[in-house]
Amino acid sequence: MNAQAPDIVRAAYAELVVTDLAAARWFYVDVLGLVVTAEEPDALYLRAFEEYLHHSLVLRTGSAPALARLAYRVRSPREVDTAEAYFRALDLPTERVAAGATRGIGEAVRVEDPMGFCVEFFYEATHVERFTQAYHRHGGNAIARIDHFNVMVPDVQAANDHYTGLGFGVSEQIEDAEHLYAAWLYRKSTVHDIALTGGDGPRLHHVAFATNERHQVLHICDVLGSLRAEHHIERGPGRHGVSNAFYLYLRDPDGHRIEIYTSDYYTGDPDNPTIHWDVHDNRRRSYWGHAVVPSWYSEGSTVLGLDGTPQPLTSPTDPGEAAVTIGADGFGERVPDGEGFKLGHQS
Ligand SMILES: O=C1C=CC(S(=O)(=O)O)=CC1(O)O
Numbered sequence: 096m097n098a099q100a101p102d103i104v105r106a107a108y109a110e111l112v113v114t115d116l117a118a119a120r121w122f123y124v125d126v127l128g129l130v131v132t133a134e135e136p137d138a139l140y141l142r143a144f145e146e147y148l149h150h151s152l153v154l155r156t157g158s159a160p161a162l163a164r165l166a167y168r169v170r171s172p173r174e175v176d177t178a179e180a181y182f183r184a185l186d187l188p189t190e191r192v193a194a195g196a197t198r199g200i201g202e203a204v205r206v207e208d209p210m211g212f213c214v215e216f217f218y219e220a221t222h223v224e225r226f227t228q229a230y231h232r233h234g235g236n237a238i239a240r241i242d243h244f245n246v247m248v249p250d251v252q253a254a255n256d257h258y259t260g261l262g263f264g265v266s267e268q269i270e271d272a273e274h275l276y277a278a279w280l281y282r283k284s285t286v287h288d289i290a291l292t293g294g295d296g297p298r299l300h301h302v303a304f305a306t307n308e309r310h311q312v313l314h315i316c317d318v319l320g321s322l323r324a325e326h327h328i329e330r331g332p333g334r335h336g337v338s339n340a341f342y343l344y345l346r347d348p349d350g351h352r353i354e355i356y357t358s359d360y361y362t363g364d365p366d367n368p369t370i371h372w373d374v375h376d377n378r379r380r381s382y383w384g385h386a387v388v389p390s391w392y393s394e395g396s397t398v399l400g401l402d403g404t405p406q407p408l409t410s411p412t413d414p415g416e417a418a419v420t421i422g423a424d425g426f427g428e429r430v431p432d433g434e435g436f437k438l439g440h441q442s
Protein backbone atom coordinates (compact mmCIF):
# COMPACT_ATOMS: atom_id res chain seq x y z
CA MET A 96 0.00 0.00 0.00
CA ASN A 97 1.35 3.48 -0.84
CA ALA A 98 2.19 5.59 2.19
CA GLN A 99 0.02 8.66 2.76
CA ALA A 100 1.50 11.85 1.29
CA PRO A 101 2.02 14.68 3.79
CA ASP A 102 -0.46 17.59 3.74
CA ILE A 103 1.82 20.30 2.34
CA VAL A 104 0.59 23.89 2.75
CA ARG A 105 3.07 25.89 0.63
CA ALA A 106 6.62 26.70 -0.40
CA ALA A 107 8.01 28.27 2.78
CA TYR A 108 11.74 28.99 2.65
CA ALA A 109 14.95 28.44 0.74
CA GLU A 110 18.50 28.32 2.09
CA LEU A 111 21.07 29.71 -0.34
CA VAL A 112 24.83 29.50 0.04
CA VAL A 113 26.50 32.83 -0.78
CA THR A 114 30.21 33.62 -0.98
CA ASP A 115 30.00 37.21 0.29
CA LEU A 116 27.39 37.77 2.99
CA ALA A 117 27.87 41.54 2.98
CA ALA A 118 27.25 41.74 -0.77
CA ALA A 119 24.22 39.47 -0.40
CA ARG A 120 22.94 41.64 2.46
CA TRP A 121 23.21 44.71 0.21
CA PHE A 122 21.18 42.95 -2.52
CA TYR A 123 18.46 41.33 -0.42
CA VAL A 124 18.09 43.95 2.31
CA ASP A 125 19.24 47.31 0.88
CA VAL A 126 17.94 46.77 -2.66
CA LEU A 127 15.03 44.32 -2.28
CA GLY A 128 14.02 45.57 1.16
CA LEU A 129 13.63 42.18 2.86
CA VAL A 130 13.42 42.34 6.66
CA VAL A 131 16.31 40.97 8.77
CA THR A 132 14.79 38.64 11.37
CA ALA A 133 18.16 37.46 12.68
CA GLU A 134 21.82 37.94 11.81
CA GLU A 135 24.84 35.77 12.62
CA PRO A 136 28.46 36.13 11.49
CA ASP A 137 27.87 33.59 8.70
CA ALA A 138 24.12 33.70 8.18
CA LEU A 139 21.18 36.03 7.57
CA TYR A 140 17.53 35.11 8.18
CA LEU A 141 15.22 37.24 6.06
CA ARG A 142 11.47 37.63 5.58
CA ALA A 143 9.07 39.72 3.52
CA PHE A 144 6.61 42.21 4.95
CA GLU A 145 3.49 40.00 5.18
CA GLU A 146 5.36 37.05 6.69
CA TYR A 147 5.16 36.15 10.38
CA LEU A 148 7.25 32.98 10.33
CA HIS A 149 10.88 33.49 11.29
CA HIS A 150 12.16 33.60 7.69
CA SER A 151 11.49 32.75 4.07
CA LEU A 152 15.12 33.03 3.00
CA VAL A 153 18.32 31.96 4.72
CA LEU A 154 21.64 33.19 3.32
CA ARG A 155 24.61 31.26 4.62
CA THR A 156 28.28 31.87 3.84
CA GLY A 157 30.08 29.17 1.89
CA SER A 158 32.94 28.64 -0.52
CA ALA A 159 30.74 28.38 -3.63
CA PRO A 160 27.20 29.52 -4.49
CA ALA A 161 24.60 26.77 -4.10
CA LEU A 162 21.07 25.90 -3.09
CA ALA A 163 21.32 24.16 0.28
CA ARG A 164 17.63 23.26 0.49
CA LEU A 165 14.04 24.08 -0.31
CA ALA A 166 11.50 23.91 2.49
CA TYR A 167 7.74 23.39 2.52
CA ARG A 168 5.45 24.04 5.46
CA VAL A 169 3.06 21.18 6.32
CA ARG A 170 -0.30 21.58 8.04
CA SER A 171 0.51 20.18 11.50
CA PRO A 172 3.30 18.57 13.55
CA ARG A 173 1.79 15.17 12.72
CA GLU A 174 2.35 15.86 9.01
CA VAL A 175 6.10 15.96 9.66
CA ASP A 176 5.77 12.32 10.78
CA THR A 177 3.66 11.57 7.70
CA ALA A 178 6.32 13.11 5.49
CA GLU A 179 9.04 11.01 7.10
CA ALA A 180 7.03 7.82 6.60
CA TYR A 181 6.17 8.76 3.00
CA PHE A 182 9.74 9.36 1.91
CA ARG A 183 11.16 6.40 3.81
CA ALA A 184 8.53 4.25 2.03
CA LEU A 185 9.94 5.58 -1.26
CA ASP A 186 13.36 4.45 -0.01
CA LEU A 187 14.76 7.96 -0.40
CA PRO A 188 17.60 9.31 1.78
CA THR A 189 15.68 10.82 4.70
CA GLU A 190 16.74 12.38 8.00
CA ARG A 191 14.91 13.85 10.96
CA VAL A 192 16.35 17.08 12.32
CA ALA A 193 15.73 18.54 15.75
CA ALA A 194 14.12 21.89 16.43
CA GLY A 195 16.69 24.63 15.90
CA ALA A 196 18.68 22.75 13.26
CA THR A 197 17.73 25.85 11.32
CA ARG A 198 17.28 28.87 13.58
CA GLY A 199 13.58 29.65 13.96
CA ILE A 200 12.39 26.31 12.56
CA GLY A 201 11.05 23.42 14.66
CA GLU A 202 11.53 19.69 14.24
CA ALA A 203 11.66 18.80 10.54
CA VAL A 204 12.34 16.01 8.10
CA ARG A 205 14.76 16.41 5.23
CA VAL A 206 14.81 14.23 2.14
CA GLU A 207 16.87 14.00 -1.00
CA ASP A 208 14.08 13.80 -3.55
CA PRO A 209 14.20 11.66 -6.74
CA MET A 210 15.50 14.70 -8.71
CA GLY A 211 18.40 15.19 -6.28
CA PHE A 212 17.16 18.23 -4.33
CA CYS A 213 17.38 18.48 -0.54
CA VAL A 214 13.82 19.27 0.55
CA GLU A 215 12.64 19.94 4.10
CA PHE A 216 9.15 19.59 5.60
CA PHE A 217 8.36 21.43 8.82
CA TYR A 218 5.46 22.82 10.83
CA GLU A 219 6.71 24.57 13.99
CA ALA A 220 8.43 27.91 13.45
CA THR A 221 9.05 30.99 15.55
CA HIS A 222 6.46 33.71 15.01
CA VAL A 223 7.81 37.22 14.53
CA GLU A 224 6.22 40.62 13.91
CA ARG A 225 4.21 40.87 10.70
CA PHE A 226 4.68 44.19 8.87
CA THR A 227 1.71 43.98 6.50
CA GLN A 228 0.51 47.48 7.43
CA ALA A 229 3.76 48.90 8.69
CA TYR A 230 3.73 51.20 5.69
CA HIS A 231 6.31 53.46 7.26
CA ARG A 232 8.75 50.55 6.83
CA HIS A 233 7.77 49.61 3.28
CA GLY A 234 9.87 51.07 0.48
CA GLY A 235 8.42 51.57 -2.97
CA ASN A 236 9.72 48.06 -3.65
CA ALA A 237 7.83 46.34 -0.81
CA ILE A 238 7.93 42.56 -1.20
CA ALA A 239 4.94 40.81 0.43
CA ARG A 240 5.88 37.13 0.67
CA ILE A 241 7.75 34.18 -0.84
CA ASP A 242 5.75 32.66 -3.68
CA HIS A 243 7.48 29.72 -5.37
CA PHE A 244 10.54 27.71 -6.32
CA ASN A 245 11.56 26.93 -9.90
CA VAL A 246 13.90 23.99 -10.42
CA MET A 247 15.78 22.64 -13.48
CA VAL A 248 15.41 18.93 -14.09
CA PRO A 249 16.36 16.67 -17.03
CA ASP A 250 13.05 14.79 -16.87
CA VAL A 251 10.13 17.18 -16.40
CA GLN A 252 7.56 14.39 -16.66
CA ALA A 253 9.17 12.39 -13.84
CA ALA A 254 9.41 15.47 -11.63
CA ASN A 255 5.81 16.37 -12.48
CA ASP A 256 4.73 12.86 -11.43
CA HIS A 257 6.69 13.10 -8.16
CA TYR A 258 4.92 16.31 -7.21
CA THR A 259 1.44 15.15 -8.25
CA GLY A 260 2.13 12.11 -6.08
CA LEU A 261 2.63 14.58 -3.22
CA GLY A 262 -0.83 16.00 -3.90
CA PHE A 263 0.18 19.04 -5.96
CA GLY A 264 -2.26 20.28 -8.60
CA VAL A 265 -1.00 21.08 -12.09
CA SER A 266 -1.94 24.62 -13.09
CA GLU A 267 -0.08 25.00 -16.40
CA GLN A 268 2.17 23.00 -18.73
CA ILE A 269 4.24 23.71 -21.84
CA GLU A 270 4.14 20.75 -24.18
CA ASP A 271 3.81 19.30 -27.64
CA ALA A 272 2.50 15.93 -28.78
CA GLU A 273 5.69 14.19 -27.73
CA HIS A 274 7.08 15.99 -24.73
CA LEU A 275 6.41 17.92 -21.53
CA TYR A 276 8.84 20.86 -21.50
CA ALA A 277 7.80 22.68 -18.32
CA ALA A 278 5.16 22.47 -15.60
CA TRP A 279 3.76 24.56 -12.75
CA LEU A 280 2.32 22.83 -9.68
CA TYR A 281 0.60 24.14 -6.57
CA ARG A 282 -0.55 23.42 -3.06
CA LYS A 283 -1.55 26.94 -2.02
CA SER A 284 -4.34 28.55 -4.07
CA THR A 285 -2.08 30.34 -6.56
CA VAL A 286 -0.48 29.21 -9.80
CA HIS A 287 2.44 27.40 -8.24
CA ASP A 288 4.67 26.54 -5.34
CA ILE A 289 7.05 24.67 -7.61
CA ALA A 290 7.82 25.04 -11.31
CA LEU A 291 9.79 22.53 -13.36
CA THR A 292 12.09 23.79 -16.12
CA GLY A 293 13.69 21.27 -18.47
CA GLY A 294 17.47 21.27 -18.57
CA ASP A 295 20.61 19.88 -16.99
CA GLY A 296 19.76 19.18 -13.38
CA PRO A 297 19.33 19.15 -10.52
CA ARG A 298 19.82 22.93 -10.49
CA LEU A 299 17.87 25.78 -8.89
CA HIS A 300 16.36 28.05 -11.53
CA HIS A 301 14.98 30.65 -9.12
CA VAL A 302 13.25 31.53 -5.91
CA ALA A 303 10.30 33.91 -6.41
CA PHE A 304 8.91 36.56 -4.10
CA ALA A 305 5.54 38.24 -4.63
CA THR A 306 4.65 41.90 -4.43
CA ASN A 307 1.06 43.06 -4.19
CA GLU A 308 1.27 45.57 -7.00
CA ARG A 309 3.13 46.02 -10.32
CA HIS A 310 4.61 49.38 -9.39
CA GLN A 311 6.63 47.68 -6.66
CA VAL A 312 8.25 45.48 -9.31
CA LEU A 313 9.00 48.54 -11.43
CA HIS A 314 10.44 50.41 -8.45
CA ILE A 315 13.07 47.69 -7.99
CA CYS A 316 14.18 48.35 -11.57
CA ASP A 317 14.44 52.09 -10.86
CA VAL A 318 16.39 51.46 -7.64
CA LEU A 319 18.87 49.26 -9.48
CA GLY A 320 19.21 51.84 -12.24
CA SER A 321 19.84 54.66 -9.77
CA LEU A 322 22.50 52.54 -8.04
CA ARG A 323 24.20 51.75 -11.37
CA ALA A 324 23.40 48.14 -10.53
CA GLU A 325 21.17 47.53 -13.56
CA HIS A 326 23.35 44.57 -14.50
CA HIS A 327 21.47 42.63 -11.81
CA ILE A 328 18.40 42.69 -14.07
CA GLU A 329 18.39 39.56 -16.24
CA ARG A 330 14.90 39.44 -17.80
CA GLY A 331 11.86 41.70 -17.75
CA PRO A 332 9.92 43.46 -16.44
CA GLY A 333 7.12 41.93 -18.43
CA ARG A 334 3.96 39.85 -18.45
CA HIS A 335 4.11 36.06 -18.42
CA GLY A 336 1.88 33.95 -20.60
CA VAL A 337 2.09 31.05 -18.18
CA SER A 338 0.69 32.26 -14.82
CA ASN A 339 -0.33 35.66 -16.24
CA ALA A 340 1.99 37.21 -13.67
CA PHE A 341 3.90 40.46 -14.06
CA TYR A 342 7.55 39.54 -13.61
CA LEU A 343 11.14 40.63 -13.17
CA TYR A 344 14.16 38.34 -12.95
CA LEU A 345 17.26 39.40 -11.09
CA ARG A 346 20.64 37.78 -10.46
CA ASP A 347 22.08 38.26 -7.00
CA PRO A 348 25.82 38.91 -6.42
CA ASP A 349 26.47 35.15 -6.52
CA GLY A 350 24.36 34.62 -9.63
CA HIS A 351 21.38 33.08 -7.86
CA ARG A 352 18.24 34.01 -9.83
CA ILE A 353 15.43 35.75 -7.94
CA GLU A 354 12.04 36.47 -9.50
CA ILE A 355 9.84 39.30 -8.35
CA TYR A 356 6.29 38.38 -9.33
CA THR A 357 2.76 39.72 -8.96
CA SER A 358 -0.81 39.22 -10.19
CA ASP A 359 -1.11 35.56 -10.99
CA TYR A 360 -4.50 33.94 -10.37
CA TYR A 361 -6.58 31.81 -7.98
CA THR A 362 -6.41 28.02 -8.31
CA GLY A 363 -8.18 26.93 -5.12
CA ASP A 364 -11.25 25.09 -6.45
CA PRO A 365 -10.86 21.30 -6.66
CA ASP A 366 -11.62 21.27 -10.40
CA ASN A 367 -9.16 24.01 -11.33
CA PRO A 368 -8.41 23.28 -15.00
CA THR A 369 -4.81 22.85 -16.23
CA ILE A 370 -3.78 25.33 -18.95
CA HIS A 371 -1.83 23.68 -21.78
CA TRP A 372 0.56 25.84 -23.82
CA ASP A 373 1.93 24.67 -27.14
CA VAL A 374 5.71 24.92 -27.06
CA HIS A 375 5.49 26.88 -30.34
CA ASP A 376 3.36 29.63 -28.86
CA ASN A 377 5.65 32.63 -28.59
CA ARG A 378 3.42 34.18 -25.89
CA ARG A 379 3.89 31.32 -23.44
CA ARG A 380 6.80 32.76 -21.48
CA SER A 381 6.53 36.44 -22.45
CA TYR A 382 2.91 37.29 -23.25
CA TRP A 383 4.04 40.27 -25.33
CA GLY A 384 6.40 38.10 -27.38
CA HIS A 385 9.59 39.57 -25.95
CA ALA A 386 12.76 37.57 -26.44
CA VAL A 387 13.90 35.49 -23.49
CA VAL A 388 17.58 36.10 -22.77
CA PRO A 389 19.46 32.81 -23.44
CA SER A 390 20.94 32.76 -19.92
CA TRP A 391 17.41 32.42 -18.54
CA TYR A 392 17.14 29.01 -20.22
CA SER A 393 20.70 27.86 -19.65
CA GLU A 394 21.92 29.03 -16.23
CA GLY A 395 21.02 27.81 -12.75
CA SER A 396 22.46 27.34 -9.28
CA THR A 397 24.33 24.27 -8.08
CA VAL A 398 22.30 22.10 -5.72
CA LEU A 399 23.61 20.42 -2.56
CA GLY A 400 22.42 16.94 -1.69
CA LEU A 401 21.31 15.79 1.75
CA ASP A 402 24.99 15.27 2.62
CA GLY A 403 25.83 18.86 1.72
CA THR A 404 27.91 18.04 -1.34
CA PRO A 405 27.21 19.42 -4.85
CA GLN A 406 24.98 17.19 -6.94
CA PRO A 407 26.29 15.97 -10.29
CA LEU A 408 24.26 17.08 -13.31
CA THR A 409 22.32 14.89 -15.71
CA SER A 410 21.33 16.14 -19.17
CA PRO A 411 17.88 15.67 -20.71
CA THR A 412 17.57 12.80 -23.17
CA ASP A 413 14.87 14.61 -25.15
CA PRO A 414 15.30 17.86 -27.16
CA GLY A 415 14.91 20.97 -25.00
CA GLU A 416 12.40 23.75 -25.47
CA ALA A 417 14.77 26.05 -27.34
CA ALA A 418 15.62 23.21 -29.76
CA VAL A 419 12.04 22.72 -30.91
CA THR A 420 10.58 26.20 -30.77
CA ILE A 421 10.45 28.32 -33.88
CA GLY A 422 10.83 31.96 -32.94
CA ALA A 423 11.91 31.09 -29.40
CA ASP A 424 10.19 34.17 -28.07
CA GLY A 425 11.85 36.35 -30.66
CA PHE A 426 10.64 38.77 -33.29
CA GLY A 427 8.52 36.26 -35.11
CA GLU A 428 6.56 37.01 -38.31
CA ARG A 429 2.90 37.63 -37.60
CA VAL A 430 0.76 34.95 -39.16
CA PRO A 431 -2.84 35.75 -40.17
CA ASP A 432 -5.12 35.37 -37.15
CA GLY A 433 -6.45 31.88 -36.70
CA GLU A 434 -3.59 30.31 -38.61
CA GLY A 435 -1.56 29.04 -35.68
CA PHE A 436 1.07 30.85 -33.75
CA LYS A 437 3.24 33.85 -34.40
CA LEU A 438 6.25 31.95 -35.72
CA GLY A 439 9.57 33.58 -36.27
CA HIS A 440 12.99 32.64 -37.44
CA GLN A 441 15.25 31.34 -34.72
CA SER A 442 18.63 33.02 -34.87
O1 LIG B 1 6.88 31.85 -12.19
C1 LIG B 1 6.86 31.67 -13.42
C2 LIG B 1 5.73 31.84 -14.22
C3 LIG B 1 5.81 31.79 -15.60
C4 LIG B 1 7.04 31.58 -16.23
S1 LIG B 1 7.14 31.65 -17.94
O2 LIG B 1 8.40 32.29 -18.27
O3 LIG B 1 5.97 32.41 -18.41
O4 LIG B 1 7.06 30.29 -18.42
C5 LIG B 1 8.17 31.34 -15.51
C6 LIG B 1 8.11 31.18 -14.03
O5 LIG B 1 8.17 29.80 -13.74
O6 LIG B 1 9.18 31.85 -13.43
Ligand SMILES: [Fe+2]
Nearest residue numbers: 245290303354
Ligand atom coordinates in the same frame (compact mmCIF):
# COMPACT_ATOMS: atom_id res chain seq x y z
FE1 LIG C 1 8.83 31.88 -11.39
